[in-house]
Amino acid sequence: MAKGDDVEVLDVAGHSVRITNPGKVFFPERGETKLDLARYYLAVAEPLLAAMGGRPLLLQRFPNGVGGPSFYQKRVAPTKADPWLTTARVSTPNGTPSDALVAVDLAHVLWAVNMGCLGFHVWPNTAADPEHADELRIDLDPGPGVSFAMIREGAAETKALLDELSVACFPKTTGNRGIHIYARLQPRWDGYTVRAAAVALARELERRRPDLLTAAWWKEERGERVFIDFNQNAPHKTVFGAWCVRANPHGQVSTPFSWDELAGVEPRELTLANVPARLAEQGNPWAAMTPQSLEPLLALHERDMADGLMDAPWPPVYPKMPNEPPRVAPSRARKEPEPH
Structure with a gap:
């Protein structure tokens, strides 16, 4: 120096x-x-x-x-x-x-x-x-009325589902009020396919815990539930780094943390003042992250499509996508006059 x-x-x-x-x-x-x-x-x-x-x-x-x-x-x-x-x-x-x-x-x-x-x-x-997205990024988003205890519970539900599918996943605090869960992927799928898998994951989690978790893109439909933000996996989308x-x-x-720490992790306590000492003492919780298949989640997506579900809404900056529902909030759609 x-x-x-x-x-x-x-x-x-x-x-x-x-x-x-x-x-x-x-x-x-x-x-x-x-x-x-x-x-x-x-x-x-x-x-x-x-x-x-x-x-x-x-x-x-x-x-x-x-x-x-x-x-x-x-x-x-x-x-x-x-x-x-x-x-x-x-x-x-x-x-x-x-x-x-x-x-x-x-x-x-x-x-x-x-x-x-x-x-x-x-x-x-x-x-x-x-051309290939090699990370699935699950964003557990705390809206109004959602506590961090609810985010923790949502993370546990997410891990349980991914464990069933034999997809290894790794959590981190967002540096704010949420939790991100990552799965490293084999570089075989583009961002559109990874997003489709994320949509299917969010919908399955909502089916299992509709009281806690939601895949509803429109805020007016979420209530006081943890939103699983599937659109963080849209192509060209960046996420705040670990x-x-x-x-x-x-x-x-x-801050990456181990699943054993989930019940006690407190995001505000993890700062540049103490994270280096924590790392030196505990090591890297993501050290075991290795590339894996997205196919178990794509099977959920294919099942949903076979059942007649449409794609989930995309953010407004993206072009209109095939099989996407109208980009209008449900309350607004109800107010629009029907064509004669």
């Missing part, structure tokens, strides 16, 4: 990464700085790169730290100062292309940290194989 006038240079992965204004406070609750954030990522480098290495990233930047203005950065280009930056061509749902930063190594992560990145949103495919620090005052981390 080299020091200069308000600059620290970190030698990482064969590159010299500058951390400018290293003493700038990013997290006001305890006063952690930009350099503290860089040191956090150095401490969790191995599991971080196991989770997102080689994947394109959408950067959420807060140049002045938590509480300041923020914006999303989709496009990155190598600079004269950093010609080693690696990018990959990605596209938005409407087909707009951009060159996204790729998490090739920790130097790329720390370059983004220096740019004020307090949110790494990770693509479900590697840059080397953009081991990544959220932009809140206390630096909450989206």
